[in-house]
Every structure is written in C-alpha cells, then in structure tokens.
Amino acid sequence: MDHPFQHILDTPIWSALATRHGNFRQGGSLARRYCPEMSPFAAVVSDTTAAWQEFHQLLQPGEQARLIALNPIEPIRGLQAEQVAVLHQMVATIRASDSVHDAAVLRLNHLDAEEMLELATEAKPGPFARRTYQMGNYIGIRDRGQLIAMAGERMHIDGYVEISAVCVRDEYRGQGLAGRLVNVLRRDIEARGDTPFLHVRSNNQAAIGLYERLGFEVRQAFRLIAIKRTSIGSV
Structure with missing residues (x-):
C-alpha cells in the first residue's frame, strides 16, 4: 500500500516517491530515497524495524540522509538520528492572479546548473x-548576466507541487524578487491543476511572513531529522 496515511501531505517525501x-x-516497498545527487531526502513507510532495516541498506557507512516526520522516530542500531530543525509546511489557499506575468523571469535549465548551485551555496535556501x-x-532573474535570484519545484505529488530553493543574492x-518568483511558479502550478505548497x-x-502575504497558510509542523548510517550492522 503506497498511502497508508491520513493525508498525502503528511508524508510528502514518501508520497512524491510513490x-x-x-x-x-x-529503494523498495518499505524505504525509499532520492538519488543523492538530486536530493538528500528519504522516507520510510512506517516506523518499524523492517522499514529501518531496508532504510539502512540504502545508505553507505557514514552517509547521511534527511527525513521529515510528524513524531519522534526510533531507528534501529546502526542508524543515528538527530533533529536539526522544525519545519512549517505551508499550502497556498488563494490562487495566484491569472494575469501574473514577469518579463524578467527566465526559465532555467542544464546550461544554468553550475550558476544555480553556486547561488544556492551562497544563499543557503x-x-x-x-x-x-x-x-x-x-526559474530565475538575472542582472547584467549574473543569476541573482531563483526558485523552483521540488517534490511532485498527486495534486500538489512543492516550491523550493527560493533564494536571492545578499x-x-x-527588492521583492522572491515574491515575484513564487507568484510565477504558483501561477504555473495552479494552471496545471495542482496546489502549491x-x-x-x-x-x-521573515520568510513565513512573505509566504503568508502571498496567500500561503501553515498546514502542519514537522521535525527535520538527519539520519546517518554509523555501522555495518543493522540489528
């Protein structure tokens, strides 16, 4: 069963990968992850020994992945868990204007990959x-050829698309660049029949205030947890 949960957004990582x-x-039926070069996020279908054993096999010794969870988790021996933050999940409750158009906003692709990574490394979104x-x-905005702001879509779930990597050079x-980018993404996501979150x-x-002004509301609070494989053994 791919969705044994109350709401698909309560397990966004698992839901996206499913x-x-x-x-x-x-991964398999109990534990899954994104390709590490794409994202550090991973998930288990339930907080059980069998699921954590499968998760253990997804990591190399010393490798770390990130999960988000509603409740405290207790992985098996060989996995070390540390809560690194509390996340607010926000969902758009007001549709973006159909007239949203910003001529300065550019579509980004593989040719921009190095600049995108450089900007994210500097701005840490x-x-x-x-x-x-x-x-x-x-998408992004350039000034005199330099990429100065960007935002994009991360997790894609049935009915929902996550906005992420919203960042601006210091x-x-x-100057309102982040809000402009989020509005363009919202319009595109909603035009496809999905809800942005x-x-x-x-x-x-500061970011929460911006998103609230743009029509997002807090839906849920999660624990952001870093899990590291510390040993070969898993039992």
Missing part, C-alpha cells in the same frame, strides 16, 4: 545538489 517522482526513487534542478521547473535582497524553518519569520 507518485510523480517514482522514476527518481531508490535548503538542500540543493548538482541535479536538484531536474526535479521540476526552475546585495539584491529587499512549501516548507520553511519555523524560526525563519
């Missing part, structure tokens, strides 16, 4: 790897 991002998944841009549509902050750290009040 639906529209199934072609990106590694969250996990962003060399192949993250392949997870969905990414010297261009305060996103995740933001609970202590990032």
Whole structure:
C-alpha cells in the first residue's frame, strides 16, 4: 500500500516517491530515497524495524540522509538520528492572479546548473545538489548576466507541487524578487491543476511572513531529522 496515511501531505517525501517522482526513487516497498545527487531526502513507510532495516541498506557507512516526520522516530542500531530543525509546511489557499506575468523571469535549465548551485551555496535556501534542478521547473532573474535570484519545484505529488530553493543574492535582497518568483511558479502550478505548497524553518519569520502575504497558510509542523548510517550492522 503506497498511502497508508491520513493525508498525502503528511508524508510528502514518501508520497512524491510513490507518485510523480517514482522514476527518481531508490529503494523498495518499505524505504525509499532520492538519488543523492538530486536530493538528500528519504522516507520510510512506517516506523518499524523492517522499514529501518531496508532504510539502512540504502545508505553507505557514514552517509547521511534527511527525513521529515510528524513524531519522534526510533531507528534501529546502526542508524543515528538527530533533529536539526522544525519545519512549517505551508499550502497556498488563494490562487495566484491569472494575469501574473514577469518579463524578467527566465526559465532555467542544464546550461544554468553550475550558476544555480553556486547561488544556492551562497544563499543557503535548503538542500540543493548538482541535479536538484531536474526535479521540476526552475526559474530565475538575472542582472547584467549574473543569476541573482531563483526558485523552483521540488517534490511532485498527486495534486500538489512543492516550491523550493527560493533564494536571492545578499546585495539584491529587499527588492521583492522572491515574491515575484513564487507568484510565477504558483501561477504555473495552479494552471496545471495542482496546489502549491512549501516548507520553511519555523524560526525563519521573515520568510513565513512573505509566504503568508502571498496567500500561503501553515498546514502542519514537522521535525527535520538527519539520519546517518554509523555501522555495518543493522540489528
């Protein structure tokens, strides 16, 4: 069973890998992950010994993955778990204007991959790897040829698409660039019949305030957990 949960957004990583991002998944019926060059996120279908044993086999010794969970988790021996943040999941409750158009916003692709990684490394919007841009549509704004802001789509779930990697170079902050990008993505996602959602750290009040002004509401709070494989043994 792929969705033994109350709501598909309560397990967004598993839900994505079980639906529209199934072609990106590694793992089996109990534990799954994205390709590490795409995303560090992984998930288990349930907090059971069998699921954690399968999860253990997905990681190399010393390798780390990230999960999000509603409740505390207790992995098996050989896996070390550490909560690194609390995330607020926000969902768009007001549709973007159909008239949203921004001539300065550009579509990004593989030719922009190195610049996207450089910007994400500088601005630190969250996990962003060399192949993250392949997870969905990414857009950006340039100034004198330099990529100064970007945002994109990360997890794709039946009925929902996550907005992620919203970031702006330090010297261009305060100009409304992030809001412009989010609005363009929202319009595109909603035009396809999906609902936009996103995740933001609970202590990032500036970002939460921006998303609320753009029509997003907090739906759920999650634990962001880093899990590292510490040994060969799994029992």
